[in-house]
Amino acid sequence: MPDTLVLVSHALCPYVQRAAIVLREKGVPFERRWVDLADKPAWFTAISPLGKTPVLLVRDEPVFESAVICEYLDETLAPRLHPADxxxxxxxxxxxxxxxxxxxxxxxxxxxxxxxxxxxxxxxxxxxxxxxxxxxxxxxxxxxxxxxxxxxxxxxxxxxxxxxxxxxxxxxxxxxxxxxxxxxxxxxxxxxxxxxxxxxxxxxxxxxxxxxxxxxxxxxxx
The missing domain is CATH 1.20.1050.10 (Glutathione S-transferase Yfyf (Class Pi); Chain A, domain 2)
Incomplete structure (x- = not known):
């Protein structure tokens, strides 16, 4: 896991908030990279197949869809937020x-x-x-x-x-x-x-x- 993750975000997206909350709960450093979904830049469409936020950049590799991001973070970072059972x-x-x-x-x-x-x-x-x-x-x-x-x-x-x-x-x-x-x-x-x-x-x-x-x-x- 890198020292700093990048969470590609839209200011009002509730799905972005999910990922941001999990990152805060994990206590891991991360950066926010803001994007305007009404005017999507080329770099964003290149990393987001569905054209949606959030996208988590891990070693510059994109992980997309909020549920997938949250599951990935929970599998790789303590403390675990999902139940053990x-x-x-x-x-x-x-x-x-x-x-x-x-x-x-x-x-x-x-x-x-x-x-x-x-x-x-x-x-x-x-x-x-x-x-x-x-x-x-x-x-x-x-x-x-x-x-x-x-x-x-x-x-x-x-x-x-x-x-x-x-x-x-x-x-x-x-x-x-x-x-x-x-x-x-x-x-x-x-x-x-x-x-x-x-x-x-x-x-x-x-x-x-x-x-x-x-x-x-x-x-x-x-």
Whole structure:
């Protein structure tokens, strides 16, 4: 493993945040190389077959896709974030994929074209949170209890969206899921999560949402 890794990043990409959180948890030095996905430079398309962030450069060799990056880091750097037991590890990987599906639902929500679609997609997200509520270790503070894991790194960027939604008056997301709320609060306070984004992230995200031309955008403007 080299002394310094390079994480090719986009400022708002939640998948980048996953990798950044895991790197922080490992305590390994790394650099950020920022890229504009709306104007992809040639060097980026050469190392990212899917044209997406994140990409981790390891000895100048690219590792792409956030789940693959997180697994690679966990296999090569201590402390291990995945459970030691194979069955429990598989369960965690399933919930990592569930987190990706929640992100898809978040995208569907903030791009909803009208009030009816926005409400339907809100209800779909609330159902996802109900499923999470049932899966969480009730004692917390993390997904599986006392040990912070990759599932936590996956969901921390998800909850950032709801911090912004609630800041603009779109509230009540966790009224029926107190354990999910407590988990989201604990994640927001963890150093690796705070340091995964730039200080201006909330403003950047707000501007991004306002520019969508969606029902949520119009409500934010109002």
């Amino acid at each position: 194979a069955l429990e590890r598989a369960w965690h990987r399933g919930w990592m994929e569930f987190g990706s599906q929640v992100l898809n639902s978040v995208w569907a929500y903030y791009t909803a074209p009208d009030a009816a679609a926005l409400q339907a997609r809100r209800e779909a997200l609330l159902q996802r949170f109900a499923q999470l509520e049932a899966a969480l270790d009730a004692q917390g503070p993390w997904f599986a209890g006392e040990a912070f894991g990759i599932v936590d790194a996956v969901f921390a960027p998800v909850f950032r969206y709801f911090d912004t939604f609630e800041a603009v008056g779109d509230t009540g997301w966790f009224d029926a899921t107190p354990h999910v709320r407590a988990w989201s609060v604990a994640l927001a306070q963890r150093a690796s999560v705070r340091e995964a984004v730039s200080p201006d992230y909330p403003q950047r995200l707000r501007e991004f949402l306002l520019a969508r031309g969606s029902e949520l955008s119009r409500r934010m403007q109002a």
